[in-house]
Amino acid sequence: MAIASLSIISAALLTGFLWGGKTWCNYFCPANIVQKIYTAPGGILESHPHHFRPKLPQSMCRKPTAEGDIGACVGCVANCGDIDLQRAYWSVVLDPQLRNVYYMFFGLIIGFYGYYYLYAGNWGYYFSGVWTHEEGIWEKLHQPGFYLFGQAWRMPKICAAPLTLAIACTSSLGLGCGLEKLYRRWRSRHISRSEKLTIHHCLAVAAWSSFNCFYLFGGQPNIILLPELARRIIDISIVVSSTIWLCRALQQNPGRYQQESRPRTAG
Numbered sequence: 137m138a139i140a141s142l143s144i145i146s147a148a149l150l151t152g153f154l155w156g157g158k159t160w161c162n163y164f165c166p167a168n169i170v171q172k173i174y175t176a177p178g179g180i181l182e183s184h185p186h187h188f189r190p191k192l193p194q195s196m197c198r199k200p201t202a203e204g205d206i207g208a209c210v211g212c213v214a215n216c217g218d219i220d221l222q223r224a225y226w227s228v229v230l231d232p233q234l235r236n237v238y239y240m241f242f243g244l245i246i247g248f249y250g251y252y253y254l255y256a257g258n259w260g261y262y263f264s265g266v267w268t269h270e271e272g273i274w275e276k277l278h279q280p281g282f283y284l285f286g287q288a289w290r291m292p293k294i295c296a297a298p299l300t301l302a303i304a305c306t307s308s309l310g311l312g313c314g315l316e317k318l319y320r321r322w323r324s325r326h327i328s329r330s331e332k333l334t335i336h337h338c339l340a341v342a343a344w345s346s347f348n349c350f351y352l353f354g355g356q357p358n359i360i361l362l363p364e365l366a367r368r369i370i371d372i373s374i375v376v377s378s379t380i381w382l383c384r385a386l387q388q389n390p391g392r393y394q395q396e397s398r399p400r401t402a403g
Contacts, residue, residue, distance in 0.1 A: 162213040169237055173343045177225040177388050180381050226390050229335055236309060238342045243308025245346055247301040249353040257283035265357035332390050340385040347378050
């Protein structure tokens with residue numbers, strides 16, 4: 137883990153040195169797409185630079201000078217989300233690859249945590265946290281990777297784990313595309329049709345589902361050690377905050393963004 141972390145840090149530093157800006161973040165960092173899924177078209181506390189068009193948006197690349205910070209954008213990506221997150225989102229919302237990633241991300245979470253159950257045959261293996269102190273990890277890669285119906289299956293763990301992720305992601309993609317078609321059909325009957333808005337609603341619900349699914353498992357081995365009241369507060373806070381975000385996200389649309397982006401004139 138230490139070697140992997142140092143390698144990633146070194147690669148990020150080298151990329152920044154060679155190309156500048158946030159080239160690493162926009163093109164190489166695997167966490168970038170997760171950030172987009174969880175925040176686009178805007179976080180709960182996100183600033184709205186398209187309202188006032190500041191010369192130096194909050195997250196824009198910058199460098200210090202004697203007169204204060206100045207922009208240091210190298211144009212590493214068009215429609216940078218660090219300059220205007222909503223503009224970046226609406227510019228790619230119809231990209232089929234983006235939709236696929238949103239839908240498959242939900243399956244990735246299900247497959248990742250679900251494999252703990254498939255491997256051990258129960259949820260106790262994951263929620264107890266015993267896997268964090270497990271010994272002989274390398275040797276177990278070639279041991280049975282599934283334990284189902286009271287018996288171990290011969291498929292080695294090194295094959296069973298990626299197979300589980302692949303099946304979960306593929307199933308999630310199919311589910312997302314299927315629900316998207318149903319929603320598009322419903323909107324065409326009841327509401328004036330807007331493809332961008334239809335896809336936006338689907339992506340927002342997919343992001344909300346992925347977020348809550350992740351925290352249904354993520355961190356739970358530590359959270360369950362807390363008092364009952366603390367656990368309830370954490371769980372409720374996660375659902376409430378994500379639902380507030382979803383309600384706000386569903387209210388956003390390209391037309392509203394364009395209207396809010398128009399230059400303001402003195403009344």
